[in-house]
Amino acid sequence: MLNPQWLRSFAALAELGNFTRTAERLDLTQAAVSQHVQRLEERLGPLLIRRPRQLELTPAGKALLAYCADVAGADQRLQQRLSAAETTRGEVSLISPGSIGLALYPQLLQLQQAYPGLSIRHRFAPDQEVLDAVLENRFELGLVTLRPDDQRLSVSRFAAEPLELVAPAGVAIRSWTDLQQLGFIDHPDGQAMASRLLSRRFPDEPGVRSLPCKGYINQISLILEPVAGGLGFTIIPRYARLAFTRPDAIQVISGEPEVVDTLWLLHRAEWPLSARAELVLQHLRPGFAGP
Template structure:
């Protein structure tokens, strides 16, 4: 393997074309420059300079080494920059969250990207179980979860909470247990998790979500309330998702006697150090969620 110190000396000499001035540029002695060139020739077993004292010219091998050496030295310099440079306002952000909080955060993070155009946002909606696995498999660096992570390798911090709401068609003013049985359940990836939390605290008859006839399922948070608005069933959703529905007059969100708020956890992998750009995003996330109005 070529010694990069010798290679740098050779390329500088080939560019300056003078031993004394090369020594001055590299803060070396002239004999030190000569030794580097000699060692490089010995290692490569070829002549690099045609010496015509006090001048010299590059041999054909020397010309090739100079052009390739410059490319290598430039790459090494760029590598050092890439490894050590860690800007707070540039680079790709890969993150996940449940759809509800995503509906609130995504516009905020797009505004952040407008502020810092070199930030690139890769934001995906997913249920809690998929989010935890994505962090473990390094498919994302940052996530929000509405359930406490189960895996030991996930670092988490509770940063906010959002209310769970029972949502029915607008005509339902008093959602009795029988009313819910008659309506049927519109399910979604976190439907069982949300229903267990809210309904068990407010209906003594509730045991599990399978007690309800399933009248539909959607994994698209923006479409989930459409069947509810058409009278096809009820569902349980966080407040952020309910407030984002485009036809609020066609649904009714019920604040039950025993309100339930779910924690939102900011999550990352325990063994990974997040680059500075992620801390910029985390600051914006906390600002957005501390303003609790949906």
């Protein structure tokens, strides 16, 4: 039986690729992390190829990392089975895109205030990370914008979310020329979202890459700040716009056709949801039911 602490150190090191960051995450010394890896290598052979600024897993290291995921999944399943009947006590874990997350998190906190025995763990992440986290049992619930085709997952429709063209309040946007004069505020999904929406509303124009870029921000809660300041327009999902704290400083430019994403709820299909997760979904679904 391999020491669980050694396994935790190795799994964190494989994820972070750095002994110092791994030690900080696990609240250990760097020497302790090195010792844990050394002990594993004494049992299993070389696990890491150490290069300047880079760690690479050997085939044995990759096999051990898969084993770590299996152990973590088994531990989580045990905890879920032992506490699945607890409706208002214990942890509920949810991983979601940032836009819907901005709308979900305040409601999750309201639920936790109503039931102080609950512990809410919520992470913002892109689709692939959400998918991996649910499949690896690191989160019980996940939301994605692209429906996965995996028999290990139970997938259901959770919400519909249109993309919106958002501009500074009071600025007239009637044509492509108006967008050119205003300029685009970009973000990690900005080019893709703008291409999808603008190509439909302005099919005869050259596209978002021809527009002047007036700024870029990778924090979803801040994307509308430069827009509110009159620096440009952007394309974002509706829930991100609804979470903005200064709605009077912005405006949504309506138009046809709409581009609407479906948000899909994921959880592992092999075992039932915990009673806590069912409680959370009962609380959230009425406010996010799509058309």
